[in-house]
Amino acid sequence: MTDQDQTGEDALAEGRRKKHETVLGSGGYPHRFERSYLAGDLHERYADLEPATETGDKVTVAGRLMLHRSFGKLQFGTLQDSSGSIQLFVEGSSAGDQIADQFDGLDLGDWVGAGGMVMTTKRGELSVKVDSLTLLQKALRPLPDKWRGLVDIETRSRQRYVDLMVNPEARRTATIRSRVVSDLRRQFESRGFVEVETPVLLAEATGALARPFLTHHNALDIELQLRIATELYLKRLVVGGMEKVFEIGRIFRNEGINPTHNPEFTMLEAYQAFADYTDIMDLVEDVISAVASSALGDTETTYQGRELSFAAPYVRVKLVELVSGFVGEPVGIDTEPEKLRGFLAGRGIPIEGEPSSGKLLFDLYELAHKTVWEPTFVVDFPTEVSPLSRKRADDPRLTERFELVIAGSEYCNAFSELNDPDDQRARFEEQVASRAGGNEEAHVIDHDYIRALEYGLPPTGGLGIGVDRLVMLLTDQPHIREVILFPTLRPEA
Numbered sequence: 001m002t003d004q005d006q007t008g009e010d011a012l013a014e015g016r017r018k019k020h021e022t023v024l025g026s027g028g029y030p031h032r033f034e035r036s037y038l039a040g041d042l043h044e045r046y047a048d049l050e051p052a053t054e055t056g057d058k059v060t061v062a063g064r065l066m067l068h069r070s071f072g073k074l075q076f077g078t079l080q081d082s083s084g085s086i087q088l089f090v091e092g093s094s095a096g097d098q099i100a101d102q103f104d105g106l107d108l109g110d111w112v113g114a115g116g117m118v119m120t121t122k123r124g125e126l127s128v129k130v131d132s133l134t135l136l137q138k139a140l141r142p143l144p145d146k147w148r149g150l151v152d153i154e155t156r157s158r159q160r161y162v163d164l165m166v167n168p169e170a171r172r173t174a175t176i177r178s179r180v181v182s183d184l185r186r187q188f189e190s191r192g193f194v195e196v197e198t199p200v201l202l203a204e205a206t207g208a209l210a211r212p213f214l215t216h217h218n219a220l221d222i223e224l225q226l227r228i229a230t231e232l233y234l235k236r237l238v239v240g241g242m243e244k245v246f247e248i249g250r251i252f253r254n255e256g257i258n259p260t261h262n263p264e265f266t267m268l269e270a271y272q273a274f275a276d277y278t279d280i281m282d283l284v285e286d287v288i289s290a291v292a293s294s295a296l297g298d299t300e301t302t303y304q305g306r307e308l309s310f311a312a313p314y315v316r317v318k319l320v321e322l323v324s325g326f327v328g329e330p331v332g333i334d335t336e337p338e339k340l341r342g343f344l345a346g347r348g349i350p351i352e353g354e355p356s357s358g359k360l361l362f363d364l365y366e367l368a369h370k371t372v373w374e375p376t377f378v379v380d381f382p383t384e385v386s387p388l389s390r391k392r393a394d395d396p397r398l399t400e401r402f403e404l405v406i407a408g409s410e411y412c413n414a415f416s417e418l419n420d421p422d423d424q425r426a427r428f429e430e431q432v433a434s435r436a437g438g439n440e441e442a443h444v445i446d447h448d449y450i451r452a453l454e455y456g457l458p459p460t461g462g463l464g465i466g467v468d469r470l471v472m473l474l475t476d477q478p479h480i481r482e483v484i485l486f487p488t489l490r491p492e493a
Contacts, residue, residue, distance in 0.1 A: 012142045016107055020138040029137055033113040035062045040083030042118065043126060051124035054117060061086055061128055062113040062136065064165065065106055066143075075103055076127075079112060080165075088114055089127040099133050109139030109165070157481050158489055170482075176295055177471045177483055181248060183291045184268055184467070191283070193244040193270055198233035200226060200250070206446045207231035207388070210253040213263075226252035230269045231388065231462065232449045235417060238271050238460055239452045246270035248467065259479045260409055263488045266467040275461035276390075276416040277400040281377050284404055284412050284463055285312045288375070288470075295474045303407050303476055306373070314375040314404070319365050322378055326368035333357055333382060333397045340364065353437070358382025358397060370408040377402045381415075387427040387443055389415035411470055414463035421453035 023029060037045075037059045049055070063081035065088075070076075073092040078085050092100040106112060115132035144150040144166055156163040156170070163170045185195065203222070205212035207229030215224050230247045237245045251267045272279065292310035293299050299311040320332045327343045340360035341351050347367060351360070362385040369378060381401040383391055389399035401415035418424050428450070431443035471483040481487040 009142060013140060016138060016140050016142070019105065019107070020140060023135060023138060030113075030134060033062050033134060033136055034060060035113065036060045038083040039063065039079065039081050039086035042086055042128075043084065046118055046120075046126055049118075049120050049126065051120050052122045054119045054129070057118045058115065059118055059128060060113065060115040060132075061088075063111070064139075065108055065110045065112050066165075068106065068108060070104065073100075075100065077103065077106070077112075079114065079128075087121075087125050087127040088112075088130050089116075089119065089121065090130045095130055099130060102133050102135075103130065106135070107139060107142070109141070109143045111136040111139070153479075153481070154489070157487050158492070160485050173471070173475045173477060173483055174485060176475050180291055180295050180471050180474060181266075181467060183294045184287070184465070185248060187287045187290055188246045188268075188270055191244070193246045193272075194242060196234070196237060196242070196245050196247055197249070198227075198230045198247055200252075202227055204444050204446060205229075206443055206449070207233075208253070209385075209387075209441045209443065211255065211440050213252050213254050228253050229464070230267070231464070232446055234269055234271050235457060235460065235462070236449065236452045238273050239455055239457050243273035243458075244271070257488060260469060260472075262468065262480050262484055265480070265484070268465040268467055269463065271417070271460055271462040273458045273460050276459060277379070277402055277414060277461055280414045280416075280461040280463050281314075281316070281379075281402060283461075284414065284465070285314050285375075285377075288404070288411075288465075291470070292474060301474075301476075303473055304478060306407075308374070308407060308473075310375060314377055316377045316379060316402075318380050319378050319382075320361065320380070322368050322372070323361055323364045326371065327364065331361070331364075333361065333395070335361075356382075356384055358384045369403070369405045369410065372405040373407055375404060375406045378405055384430070386415065387431055388418055388424075390418045391423075406473060409469060410466075411473070412463055412465045414461070417457065417460040417462050419453060419457035419460060421450050424453055425450050 039061065042059065061079055063079040065077050066080045066085065067078035075090040077088040079088050090100055090103045113134040113136050114128055114130045116128045116130040119127050119129045121127055144162065150156055150162055150166050164174065201224045203224065205225040205228045210228040212225040212228050215226065217224050229251060230249055234245050234247060246268060248266065248268045250264060252264055255261060255263060257263065289299055289310045289312045300309050302308060324330045331340065335357055337355065337357050337360055340357060344351055344360065344363055349363065359382065361382055379402040380392065380398045381389065383397055383399050386399040386401045389401040392398045392400055399415060403410045404412035428443055428445040432445060435442035468480050468483050472480060475483060477483055
């Protein structure tokens with residue numbers, strides 16, 4: 001913003017504040033307003049009203065004034081509420097000078113309540129012919145320029161309240177997100193899953209390969225961590241006999257920010273006793289296609305200009321097959337590490353230490369999965385990168401784990417759960433060794449979880465769905481900050 005722009009905005013704000021002080025001096029603003037209709041309801045009820053029709057039906061509406069035009073004795077305003085917008089029509093001869101002057105004195109952004117008759121103009125615009133007007137709250141700051149709008153990404157993310165006022169796409173995204181969360185909950189509840197809540201503050205954050213946020217509890221004088229996953233607590237509940245559980249909750253990982261990562265995000269995790277990862281694939285396929293159909297009205301859509309179908313069934317491919325296709329020759333868990341290092345080095349990926357073939361295959365997969373477009377289940381991950389997954393009976397170097405990849409990103413991670421307490425302890429110990437070697441994202445040993453496994457976890461399948469990424473996909477948004485109302489940002493200078 002230039003100095004001239006800032007000076008003009010300051011002058012406008014000063015004029016608004018004077019009006020505000022006048023209102024306060026004459027008794028202030030009302031504490032409530034009785035609204036009989038939302039704008040969207042009026043458009044639905046009077047959808048077939050002919051142009052230039054006065055219905056005689058009296059209504060009251062309320063919202064934010066977004067547009068004001070004056071043509072002599074006639075004034076028009078656009079009132080926006082949570083359902084849409086409705087035109088206010090003020091005719092000086094019928095409304096009277098007091099209401100006409102009051103309407104003329106409103107500023108864009110003001111919260112207004114209006115009463116009057118439902119009508120259509122000669123052009124067929126559904127309107128409320130105003131005969132009563134109430135200023136509910138003065139907007140002390142002017143709205144962004146109506147032609148340029150609010151386009152700066154940083155400002156839109158930081159001042160989401162303004163973004164929602166002036167950008168319909170932001171309101172649409174927020175509404176679809178709410179619908180997706182509701183649909184996800186309904187899908188799992190309809191299948192007999194019980195929604196639960198697990199702790200956010202933990203002595204040791206476990207259940208994922210991630211670095212936690214740290215905090216301090218003053219009363220107990222102990223260090224605590226924000227959860228990085230809900231997995232191990234949900235599986236404790238399965239041990240206790242709750243055979244189908246799920247949670248939709250906030251997760252916190254002390255990591256960087258990029259188009260698909262925000263340090264605070266929403267995850268759905270679910271666990272089902274007596275199931276394996278093939279059962280969970282079927283479940284995820286059904287849930288994702290149903291949620292997409294509900295949110296979009298169809299399973300066919302476009303994402304970033306490219307066609308995308310959520311219709312089942314989804315492709316299923318082994319991780320080693322996907323990587324083989326990516327590097328152009330067959331590779332597998334038996335491939336020499338040096339050869340796999342060469343594939344990575346040739347693509348500019350530096351390799352530290354002496355990682356195993358399994359770890360190098362996973363690193364190649366992280367590149368290969370970016371080439372996947374249609375919904376695809378990538379299955380059978382190496383054991384060393386899957387510390388909570390059950391090993392394949394035919395090859396213990398691989399696990400019964402899958403990721404759902406769509407449009408080059410991972411949307412679901414799932415597996416047959418490791419339920420052998422001795423194997424789990426050994427895997428945790430390997431993670432501790434990795435942590436000692438400098439891997440800050442490696443697991444610590446959760447001794448109580450081992451104790452829970454010793455009471456017996458039945459065969460169980462589990463999944464985690466990244467809700468924010470799913471909303472990105474269904475709203476055609478390229479960056480995660482567009483689907484989180486208040487994403488993590490640096491403090492303002």
